[in-house]
Amino acid sequence: MGAQLRVYKRRIKSVTATKKITRAMEMIAASRIIKAQRKVAASEPYASELTRAVTAVAQGSDAKHPLLTEAEQPKRAAVLLITSDRGLAGGYNSNAIKGAEQLNERLAAEGKEVVSYIVGSKGVAYYGFRNRPVKESFTGFTDNPTYADAKAVAAPLIEAVQTETAEGGVDELHIVYTEFISMMTQTAVDARMLPLSFGEGGTGPQPGGGKGVLPLYDFEPSAEDVLDALLPRYVESRVYNALLQAAASKHAATRRAMKSATDNAEELIKSLTRLANAARQADITQEISEIVGGASALADANAGSDR
Amino acid sequence: MAELHVELVAADRKVWSGEASLVVARTSSGDIGVMPGHQPLLGVLESGPVTIRTTGESGGGTVVAAVHGGFISFADNQLSLLAEVAELTDEIDVERAERALEDAKSKADEDAEKRADVRLRAVTAAR
Numbered sequence: 001m002g003a004q005l006r007v008y009k010r011r012i013k014s015v016t017a018t019k020k021i022t023r024a025m026e027m028i029a030a031s032r033i034i035k036a037q038r039k040v041a042a043s044e045p046y047a048s049e050l051t052r053a054v055t056a057v058a059q060g061s062d063a064k065h066p067l068l069t070e071a072e073q074p075k076r077a078a079v080l081l082i083t084s085d086r087g088l089a090g091g092y093n094s095n096a097i098k099g100a101e102q103l104n105e106r107l108a109a110e111g112k113e114v115v116s117y118i119v120g121s122k123g124v125a126y127y128g129f130r131n132r133p134v135k136e137s138f139t140g141f142t143d144n145p146t147y148a149d150a151k152a153v154a155a156p157l158i159e160a161v162q163t164e165t166a167e168g169g170v171d172e173l174h175i176v177y178t179e180f181i182s183m184m185t186q187t188a189v190d191a192r193m194l195p196l197s198f199g200e201g202g203t204g205p206q207p208g209g210g211k212g213v214l215p216l217y218d219f220e221p222s223a224e225d226v227l228d229a230l231l232p233r234y235v236e237s238r239v240y241n242a243l244l245q246a247a248a249s250k251h252a253a254t255r256r257a258m259k260s261a262t263d264n265a266e267e268l269i270k271s272l273t274r275l276a277n278a279a280r281q282a283d284i285t286q287e288i289s290e291i292v293g294g295a296s297a298l299a300d301a302n303a304g305s306d307r
Numbered sequence: 308m309a310e311l312h313v314e315l316v317a318a319d320r321k322v323w324s325g326e327a328s329l330v331v332a333r334t335s336s337g338d339i340g341v342m343p344g345h346q347p348l349l350g351v352l353e354s355g356p357v358t359i360r361t362t363g364e365s366g367g368g369t370v371v372a373a374v375h376g377g378f379i380s381f382a383d384n385q386l387s388l389l390a391e392v393a394e395l396t397d398e399i400d401v402e403r404a405e406r407a408l409e410d411a412k413s414k415a416d417e418d419a420e421k422r423a424d425v426r427l428r429a430v431t432a433a434r
Contacts, residue, residue: 045316049387053349053380147318147391215382220350221336229351230378233391240318 002283008276012269019265025088026258029251032143033183036248040180043244047237054234056217057227058196068227070195074171077112078135078160079103079190080153080239082177082246083120084142090260092178092186092253093122096246099188100176107174115160115170119153119243135160145247150240157239158232161194173235177242178249184256186249193238194231309343310362311384315372317393323370329360330386332379339379347382354421356429357388371396373429375422396433399426 058068081100083093100123104114118124118137127134136156141149163169173194178186219226313330315323330341333355341348352374359370377390404426411420 039319042320043318045314045321046318046389049314049316049380049389050378053378053387053389056349056380056382151391215347217347217349217380217382220334220339220348220379225335226349226351226378233378233389236391237318 002279004279005276005283008272008279012272012276015265015268015272019262019269022258022261022265026255026262029255029258032251033248033255036144036244036251037180040241040244040248043237043241047241050230050234050237054196054227054230056215057219057223057230068195071165071171074110074112075165076115076168076170077107077172077174078115078117078157078170079107080117080157080173080175080242081119081123082142082175082242083118083123083126084246084250085121085139086143087122088257089250089253090257092250093120093126095188096176096178097123097126099190103174103176103190107172112172117153117157119246142243142250143247145240145243147236147240150236150243153243154232154236154239158235161235175238175242177246178253180245180248180252183252186252193235309384311341311343311345311381311386313359313386313388315357315359315374315388315393316390318391322372322393323359323395325359325361325370326363327359327370327386328362328367329358330379330388331358332374332388333357334379341379341381341386343384345381349380350378352377352379352388352390354425356425356432357393358432369433371429371433373399373426375425394426394429396430399430401427401430404430 079100081096083096087093100116104116107114115135116127116132117135118127119139120142121139124134124137124139138149138153157173160168160170161173165171172192174190174192176188176190179189180186310326310328311330313323313325313327314321328342332339332341332350333353334350335353336350339348339350354375355373357372357374359372361368361370372388372393372395374388374390375392377388377393380387380389404423408420408423408427411417411423
């Protein structure tokens with residue numbers, strides 16, 4: 001076998017092995033999307049009921065809660081960025097990080113100091129490499145987040161919001177995550193969680209839900225106490241929803257990336273097979289011409305000696 | 308008879324939904340019973356059993372759930388019970404809860420003790 005042919009054969013073999021791996025990863029991601037989507041759907045009732053309750057209290061009472069009113073001069077804003085722990089997901093992580101960068105710039109332009117909270121080791125690595133300060137980071141659960149994880153992420157955020165600005169607290173709470181729109185489309189979005197904004201277009205569970213005027217509620221024990229208890233739960237549920245959507249998006253992005261990797265491997269195998277065939281044909285042609293050449297040289301030599 | 312529609316949802320799933328004639332839950336200022344036509348209400352729930360007296364095709368019955376903190380909201384005959392963790396008594400493993408209670412007591416883990424206690428109380432209330 002010709003040397004050229006052997007090289008091609010070896011490359012085909014290695015690409016085939018890679019293709020098998022990417023195909024398997026594609027399948028795994030595909031099955032996980034469904035599971036993740038189901039979790040998003042399962043968390044929906046709680047999130048929407050909670051949002052309705054928050055809206056009811058916020059509109060139905062004159063309570064001046066620090067979490068509802070905008071600071072006159074917001075000085076510090078917390079940004080929670082949700083990335084994944086693992087790569088191989090195409091532009092998923094870089095899009096989310098880019099979204100956070102844009103938000104950070106916008107907040108900085110408004111004169112606010114940005115405090116970063118990060119979920120997922122990809123985001124942590126990005127900030128670590130650039131020596132950016134990160135207030136807190138969380139890793140290890142991005143593929144399959146539970147409500148307990150969301151609570152752990154939300155706890156320092158809630159604490160920061162409840163702290164006075166002068167003592168290092170924050171005035172605003174933003175979240176950057178990848179919204180799962182469909183199997184094919186996921187976009188990085190940023191949303192302001194606190195202070196609450198009503199009737200503003202955006203993503204995630206929206207207060208109001210287009211239900212019109214809400215009835216006058218009787219609060220038990222009091223509007224302030226209800227609000228105090230509600231808002232942390234609201235933040236947790238928003239974080240949970242964002243984590244779930246981000247996980248679904250990550251799996252969808254992985255699936256897409258692995259699908260194109262598999263397609264590329266197929267393409268590569270096809271062209272390598274063509275090249276290998278051509279090399280084999282060239283080998284054969286050369287051998288034939290060598291034989292023919294050798295035979296005719298022999299014939300010529302014999303003819304010479306006969307004379 | 309008037310009915311109210313009840314949705315009992317935990318953070319990660321819908322636990323129970325259906326029609327009921329009375330719902331009794333514990334708020335921070337005491338037990339509260341909600342019947343159809345109650346004034347719109349929004350309250351903070353304490354950990355404890357929630358009793359739902361059901362109506363509907365299956366006839367009258369009682370559903371009891373262990374709720375670990377949360378909210379009750381009622382308006383337009385729609386009652387929602389929101390809890391971070393909620394379990395129906397059918398889902399509670401009594402032996403496990405009893406073991407957990409013993410465990411928590413010996414370790415002086417107040418949260419775990421409370422959780423196990425709420426589960427057991429809910430089971431007792433359902434009987």
